[in-house]
Amino acid sequence: MSQRRIKVLQLQNYYNVNASDLAEQIIQALPTDRYEVTTAFLRGRPGPGEPVSKAERSIYFGYSKSAVSGLRLRALWALYKHCRAEGYDAVITHRFKPVNMLMLLNRWLRIRACIGVAHGFGEYDRSFRCWVARQLMTPAWRLVGVSRAVRDYLVGAGAGFTPANTRQINNAIDIARAEGLQHPRDKAREMLGLPADAFVFGAIGRLVPVKGHIHLLRAFAEIKDEHPGALLAIIGEGRARPELEAAIAALGLKERALLLGAKDDALQYVRAFDAFVMPSLSEGLPLALLEGMSGHLPVIGSDIPSLKPILEDCGGRIAPAGQHAALAVHLRDVLALSADERAAEGARAYQYLCRAHSIDDFRRQYRELLVELLEGKRNE
Structure with a gap:
């Protein structure tokens, strides 16, 4: 009997699929015989002739900007129901809002491998955001900075991100x-x-x-x-x-x-x-x-x-x-x-x-980080 594939959700704030999209490179890092990847966008969808994700399935929640701001209860409830129904083994989230939403929902979802990717600076400049992140951070999570500078920013932000739970994976190009x-x-x-x-x-x-x-x-x-x-x-x-x-x-x-x-x-x-x-x-x-x-x-x-x-x-x-x-x-x-x-x-x-900044190293590092979390090698 064949082994069940690992179910991965990659969540982004808004649709932006293009030839140099590094979220797409993460998908390509995960062999389809072992991983079943769903990519989801809280906002936006492709227009006629625009590219779609290489993931096996793409989901467009279709929310407005205001719907994913503030308390965003409707979006949180829809995302919670989706994740519960699908039973994901791992999530990869990009930028503050998707990271924050999955950190909150994972109190109940208990997804065992969670990666949050920070692409820049300023997301944790507010003391309240840092306090919330400290409360929600669990051993299931790893934060990734896309450069040495972004990783150092995360570790120094006072948001519960430490050298043990925060990684540097340089952005790359093919x-x-x-x-x-x-x-x-x-x-x-x-x-x-x-x-x-x-x-x-x-x-x-x-x-x-x-x-x-x-x-x-x-x-x-x-x-x-x-x-x-x-x-x-x-x-x-x-x-x-x-x-x-x-x-x-x-x-x-x-x-x-x-x-x-x-x-x-x-x-x-x-x-x-x-x-x-x-x-x-x-x-x-x-x-x-x-x-x-x-x-x-x-x-x-x-x-x-x-x-x-x-x-x-x-x-x-x-x-x-x-x-x-x-x-x-x-x-x-x-x-x-x-x-x-x-x-x-x-x-x-x-x-x-x-x-x-080679794309092969980029893919390998994300694949290895996911395996580390799935196998429970937390080193906390």
Whole structure:
């Protein structure tokens, strides 16, 4: 008689399935002959033509934002009934709300293997949230920080997360897939409408204030006259576009700084750039930086906690967040490199990426953590 498969629920706040979705990579870490995975979203659902999860089953609870805020009793009751009916052996939850909801419900559900994934900072800045987490934390739980900085934040938050129950599993990308998608330099530039002979600083990210693009524009404005052949290209879309367009006009960057809009699988264009810049003011562990490294590019970023250790370890360049004059110094320095020196810097970044952020290691670590919890190796 065949052994019953282990039933796993992966719960997320809102639907956001895409090619680089790490929740999907966790699903792929769990062999289908041993695990039966259900993925569930509290909010949202795919529209026509949008991707769906690779899990055997997808559930869309369809709640509004307000329904999963505050006491969220209706959502809690529906989730409780679903989990009781299914009899899950394990749950993997992402971000604060799903983690908090399952921590509360597991007082009654008694699911024996529970993983909560924290993707950034600030979720446990409130003293009441920390108090609640301390009351709900049990040996069934492990918290995962997606970088060393996020793990350290969790352990230091005063929320009951300790070195014993909190892990670091670095976010990762499928490097082989990334390189397979990337177009050669000339082709990528043609597709983006960039001149073949320009030096291009590139950035990928939503156009929102926290990404720091305004500081990148100001930094580039400081060096544009010294290097008339240099361009700045930003792939992404968002609510900060009007502000950035106004800055481009005010700084005299028309036709020198290009807002290219959102692109599906933006990493396919990475080789259009000569250097990759991430001026963010706050991040969990930005996949865009890893995608820049996958293109064998020199990388420049801000000194925020999630970026600084990576940039130090990969030989990248670090500027104080929000300080455009310091960022301009790094832009100048990269422009001063020879082609061979830039290639060597990009090679170091790529080698670090392969050591620290490979998708195979990512999948293995989640699989091993789940097995540890299911087998009761708590070490508390």
